[in-house]
Amino acid sequence: MTLPDVAYHRATSLADACRLGEQLGSEAAFLAGGTELLPDYLRQRESARHLIALDGLSELRGIAEDGDTLVIGGLTSIAEVAGSPLVRSWFPALAEAARAIGSPFIRSRATIGGNFCRAVPCADTPPAAVAAGARVRLVGPLGTRELEAGDFIIGPRQTALVAGEVLTAIAIPRQPAASGGSYQRFARRKGAALAVAAVAARVVMDGPVIGDVRLALGAVAPVPMLAARAAARLRGERPSAGLFALAGDECAGEALPITDVRATAEFRRDLVRVLARRALAQAVQRAEGTA
């Protein structure tokens, strides 16, 4: 693919990237792994006349513990998130979500920042991050700011980013004691297929009963959506297959799926029902340390 009239800039530092981004405004797009952006040009969903390549910003790559936060740099590859022992110990469901993305050569180039910033409803890592209570760190014309992952994605392909703002990191808080997570997704094949529906869960046990729950639904709403009614129904209850089934029904009711090339809205609701049950069962098992 060759396109005329698109300029290429390579940012040499974060400050340089922000400066270029602010200067070029809506005419520019940041380029990370390009696995979303390049095909979007081909599909005529993207038309920015300037590309600002971020691949020189090695400071935004890597995963490190910082006190009670796990900081995943915005340019960290999806493959690194999937294989990271740190992510696996802090919140394995996020590694599992990353592992589900595309094919190996997509994962090695794609970045977690790109997965968030394109804000495609079927993106895999955002629901897992939302379930974990993650925050998104941004640097740009508004200075340095931090948003809840759920507030960062505001609609299909829409985020809270302003022109010239760079996602520098995804920050995962240390998970509460006696908690466990899960990421369950359905796709047409195991390899290289977009999620038709997905459910991410984090359960915190309070002795024999469920204390707190976060259920984030993926690919069945405009944004990774927290299922509040299902969560309310679960709090204070003893975990059981019957309870998970009720919660699954609530999730199916709360979801706002659409019909598209991959599935009908009805099928997506049915999937959410089943995936929520599985996610809750696994999250509770992990919270109780039996998985």
Next chain:
Amino acid sequence: MLLTINGRPHDVHVEPFESLASTLRERLQMLGTKVGCDRGECGTCTVLLDDVPVYSCLVLTRSCEGRRIRTIEGVATANELHPVQRAFVTHDAVQCGYCTPGQVMSAIALLEQHALPSDDEIRRSMSGNLCRCGCYPKIHAAVKSVAAAAVEANDDR
């Protein structure tokens, strides 16, 4: 700009928005690398960038300055096929052949990293290379045979 392809420098003029696959095929007439989908879905355009397999349709040539590019044209020597190529022939792992250059590059990268991959590792690491002709069992057997032969050669030493 200067590109290093199969160990040789190439001085080419490229557009700012030009994929490595386009540069290889359209500017350098290196037609071994195929383009199936041009959007990262099929793997026919697989080349190695600093020994890591990438879809050359999703890589902008501009980002390849100073990096080592390896394509299918560079794997055989003047009169000898690469062991992976030979195995593809022996195992008849080719039907129309369109996916083959990508499959071979992908297999070479795998075998350079793991001399003896398990069946599962072969399947997984080559899952980004589709074959419309459905030669998967033969491709798998070919890759496996190269690994096994390398181990035997090692044992003989």
